[in-house]
Amino acid sequence: MTTSKEAAESRKIKLAVVEQYSAVAQRAASCCGPSEFPESRAAKNYADGALSELPENSVAAAAGCGNPVALASLKKGETVLDLGSGGGADAFLAAKAVGPEGRVIGIDMTPDMVLLARESAAKLGQENVEFRLAEIEALPVESGSVDVIISNCVINLSTDKDAVFREAMRVLRPGGRVMVSDIVLVGDLPQEVADDPESWAACVSGALPKDEYLSKIEGAGFNGIEVEGGTPRPDAEGWRQAIATINVRATKPGAEGCCA
Ligand SMILES: C[S@@+](CC[C@H](N)C(=O)[O-])C[C@H]1O[C@@H](n2cnc3c(N)ncnc32)[C@H](O)[C@@H]1O
Helix, strand or coil: CCCHHHHHHHHHHHHHHHHHHHHHHHHHHCCCCCCCHHHCCHHHHCCCCCCCCCCHHHHHCCCCCCCHHHHCCCCCCCEEEEECCCCCHHHHHHHHHHCCCCEEEEEECCHHHHHHHHHHHHHHCCCCEEEEECCCCCCCCCCCCEEEEEEECCHHHCCCHHHHHHHHHHHEEEEEEEEEEEEEECCCCCHHHHCCHHHHHCCCCCCCEHHHHHHHHHHCCCEEEEEEECCCCCCCCHHHHHEEEEEEEEECCCCCCCCC
16 A cells, blocks of 8 residues: 555656656757767667667657667567657667567657657658657556567656556566666665655666566566676766666566467
């Protein structure tokens, strides 16, 4: 049961997150010289040239910590759901990978991000991708309708990670898979960082210890859980050595020997 104090705390954090990513989206919408985005930390997660065909505004809004599309082994015709799609860069790469016979749905709760992603989709003329304004704890997506869920540095921001993994399980078809890049804790944060709502919005204080994060995925019913990463960035200093990116692959059980 959530108490009213917890609900109020959760609302406060969500507002801080929306505020932070509205600012990112607005900055990205009015930028960029062609040389601006390749230097961003998020862009370094992608192979050289991988982002070059995408609208600059979408790339400038990229704020991920990994490259789940590169790890998801997407196949033509698959239906992909991107949790926390931001400016849409991963969704566009996924849409290219699944081809016109597949489709991609991006979900994000920040209106400015959804607007930016929709404008970029129109620029690209990519008709197999759509963006829905919603929270990932309550997905406006039909049960059992998705082949692959991707997510890039988003679930750490959720105030109810159990609900996110429960919803992921619901919308996947049996045998469907998740490929998530996210931030976890591998050490202790100083109290002032842990208590700071801005630090939550910056993908730090909402992060769970790695084992707890993985046990939530298992607790939602996923199996075949494989993890890569989990060591701090080599250039991390001070408390930043307490956070790390992991890439997690997991499967919804139920497809073996079943069903044509
Ligand atoms: C760090 S950015 C990452 C965006 C994108 N995945 C990328 O790689 O660029 C986090 C995004 O997740 C969205 N977000 C955070 N919490 C969310 C929630 N509970 N429901 C829906 N979207 C959320 C934010 O609005 C923001 O666009």
